[in-house]
């Protein structure tokens with residue numbers, strides 16, 4: 001088994017709730033959005049861990065804390081065994097070359113006024129890795145590798161002159177140009193047209209092999225995990241409710257939330273009937289998360305005890321863990 005590249009321990013982010021000034025002055029106690037609440041997992045070198053959950057479950061916040069774009073309220077992140085909070089400002093700059101991010105919306109993450117060649121080579125210049133002709137050469141080579149071809153022709157184009165799929169390739173090229181070994185891909189295909197989603201996923205799989213990458217693959221869509229993830233972690237209201245090898249979790253989902261997410265994946269067979277009901281209602285507010293198991297208000301199996309007892313991940317063997325005492329006891 002390969003070495004551990006990333007480990008997060010009890011990662012927690014409670015955002016103070018923004019209210020009007022007067023309301024804050026008169027409030028008896030400060031209120032917080034429990035965006036991420038005690039999340040722990042590791043990612044081995046070369047592995048793809050899928051972080052899956054509905055919108056608002058805390059996936060992006062987790063990714064941003066790992067990249068230290070956001071200081072956690074508590075908990076820690078380790079890169080190659082060393083806590084990233086112990087990095088000095090200068091060391092952190094070096095680490096940023098090694099840990100990169102691909103955002104969901106290529107339009108929002110590219111400047112409309114910067115030719116794409118310049119955008120892709122920008123990280124080389126800010127990290128002082130290459131300048132001038134050398135930066136251009138490295139950029140052209142990276143563009144060809146991610147399928148932006150002919151690179152010399154596309155180099156001077158602006159984002160609006162490209163297709164959606166090409167723009168996402170630009171974002172990928174820009175993330176990979178500094179030779180990172182870890183990439184947080186935050187819903188990289190959510191904004192793409194259906195026709196280009198498979199192409200982008202294939203490109204990400206090819207890049208993983210070409211550049212020996214490790215991914216945290218964030219998605220609200222469990223179905224796409226099948227194509228790229230080795231393991232998956234299911235998040236609900238800031239907590240991981242199930243984690244394990246992809247095949248194992250798909251074949252034997254233990255948490256009722258995982259089971260309902262799996263049931264929601266469309267099956268191309270008109271005779272197929274669902275056996276689990278879909279989750280009722282919407283994900284509750286993370287400002288006052290429900291007591292006990294946060295999923296209990298929507299859970300088809302909920303019993304009175306689920307309101308009372310907080311749930312913890314229980315090890316089921318082979319790295320499979322789930323947090324539902326109804327199913328694990």
Ligand SMILES: Nc1ncnc2c1ncn2[C@@H]1O[C@H](COP(=O)(O)OP(=O)(O)O)[C@@H](O)[C@H]1O
Pocket residue numbers: 015016033034035053054055056057058059060061062286
């Ligand atoms: N900067 C912030 N300030 C306050 N609340 C935030 C902030 N960022 C995210 N949140 C809240 O934290 C929760 C988790 O958000 P996020 O991590 O973006 O979830 P996801 O990526 O799974 O959709 C949401 O309820 C969101 O509204």
Ligand SMILES: [Mg+2]
Pocket residue numbers: 059060061
């Ligand atoms: Mg998000």
